[in-house]
Amino acid sequence: MELHLKRSPPPVPVTVNGVVIPAAAIAAEAQNHPVPKGRPGWAWGAAARALALREVLLQEAKACRIAPAPMELVAGQWETEEESLIRQLLESVIVPPAANEMRLRSIYENAPDRFRGPSLFEAAHILFAAPPGDATARATAQARAAKVLMELRSAPHRFAALAADHSDCPSRTNGGHLGQLASGDTVTEFETALIGMEEGAISEEPVESRYGFHLIRLDARALGEVLPFAAVLPRLREAQEKTDWVRASRAYVEQLAARAHVTGIDLAEAPWTEVKKTA
Template sequence: MNQVINFYRKQPAGISVNGESISAEAIDAVAEQFADAPEPREAAARALVVRTLLRQQAIRQGIEADDEEGALERLIEQEVPASEVSDAEVRRYFEANRDKFRSGDLFEVRHILFELAPDDDKTELARKADAVLLALKNDPEAFERIAREQSACSSAALGGSLGQITRDAVVPEFWSALVGQGKPGLLPHPVESRFGLHIIRIDRCALGEALPFEAVEKRIRPFLAARLEQVSYQRYIARLIEAAQIVGIDLGEDVTLGTGHGLPSE
C-alpha cells in the first residue's frame, strides 16, 4: 500500500522512498534540468523518486551492470519490452489520420495588412478594409500600389509580396483562408488575425496531395511503438509506486513522469 503524506510543492523536503531519504541538496542539484517546468523543484523531486524506485528494484532483482545507469537500462529493457505494432494497427492509424499524411501545400501570396491596435475602432477598420477590397475587385492591377501605400506589413515595400509560403510561415487564420480559396485570385473577404485585417491575393498555388500508405508506413510504425512503450513504462512506474512506501511527496493518481530513468537526458 502506498503511504503518502502531504507534499509541500514549493519546498519539497523530507522525502523518502522505502526508508531511503532524498535530500533537499539532491533535489537542488538536478532542479536546473527542469527549468522549463512550472515548478522545477517539484519536477526534480518527482524524477528522483522514480529513479530511486528503479534503482531499488534493480537491486532486488539482482541486475548487475558496470554502473547505475546501465542497471536501470537493463531493468527497463527487461520490464518494459519493446512494443510490437501489428500491420492492422498501422493501417487503422493511417485511415483515421489521413489528413496528417499529405505533401505540403505551397502558395505565392500578396497581402495588405490593416493593423489593429488595442485602442483602434475595429468597425471603422473593417469599413476601410472593405472599401479597399471593393476597389481592388474593380481594379485588380492596383494591388501592388495600394499595398505600398497602405499596408502596415514590412512586405509593403515589395507590393505586399510574401513570396512562396507554407503552413508554418503564417498564422492559422491566414493559412486557413488560403486553403479555403485553393486557387489563384483575390480572396472575397478580409481575413482577421491577431495582427489585424488582411486583404489577400493568391498569385500561384500548388496544392499538396494525399500520400499513399506505402509512403508513410515506416513513419507510423515507430511512432505507435513509442507511444505503446510510453504507456507500458508509465504503468510499470505506477505499479512500483503503489507497492512502495513513499513519504513527503504526493505523486498523484496520474503518473506522467516521462520515459527513461526519471531524469531528462543530458
C-alpha cells in the first residue's frame, strides 16, 4: 500500500515588477521588526513589506533618472546611495502645504498648558533597576516595587529608610532624594508622573521607565509659566510641517505601490511604515 504525502506548494517569491527580493535579505531585515506576542511570522511579513516598498521607491527613482548624492547625516556618517535616492525622490515630488497659522493658534489656545516654560520639582525615588530588554528582570523588579509600595502605603514616613534598604540608585544614601529637578532632567515617563502628582504624594503605582520601576515622592513643584503664542509658533509650525510631510509621503508611496506588480506579499495587509523625513 503506497502512502501519498500531500506536499505544501513552494512559497511564492517576493518580487516587485519582476525584481526578486532575496529570502536572505528578508530574514536579515526581520531582525529589525520585533514580533508582537502571539503573532509568529509577523516579523517576516513586516520585513518583506518594508523591502518591497523600498524596491518600489528605488525603481521610481531610477525611472526619474535621479543620481545618488549621499548627504552627511552627522559628522563622519553618510547616507547610503539607496537612502540618498529615496530621499531625493521624495524631496522632488512631495511639497506639503504651508502651515496654517490660524490652525496652529487654535491648537495653542485649546491646550495652553502644553506650552509651558521649564518646571522645577523637588522629588525622591526608590529605584528597582532592570534592563529594558530583560522581561524576567523587569517582572522581578516590578514585583519588588509593588511589595515595597504596600509598606509605604501603611507607613509613608519610612520612605527614606526603605530607599536605603531597597533602592538601586546612588540616591539611596540620601533617603532617595534627587534634589531639584528641572523639565528635561529626567526621562519622559518619570517627568510625566511628577506632573500628574500632588505635592507630598507618593506615586499610586510603580512608574516604569527604561531604567526599571520607580516609587516616587513629590515634595514640591513649581510649574513653568505658559509661554506666549509667538514663542511656541516655530515649534508648532515645525511639528505641523513634519506631520503634513509624513501624510503626503504615505499617500505618494501608496500610489506607487498600487501601480507596481508585487508577488509573494500583500502590501495592503498591514499599516504602512511611515517614511521619515530627513532633517
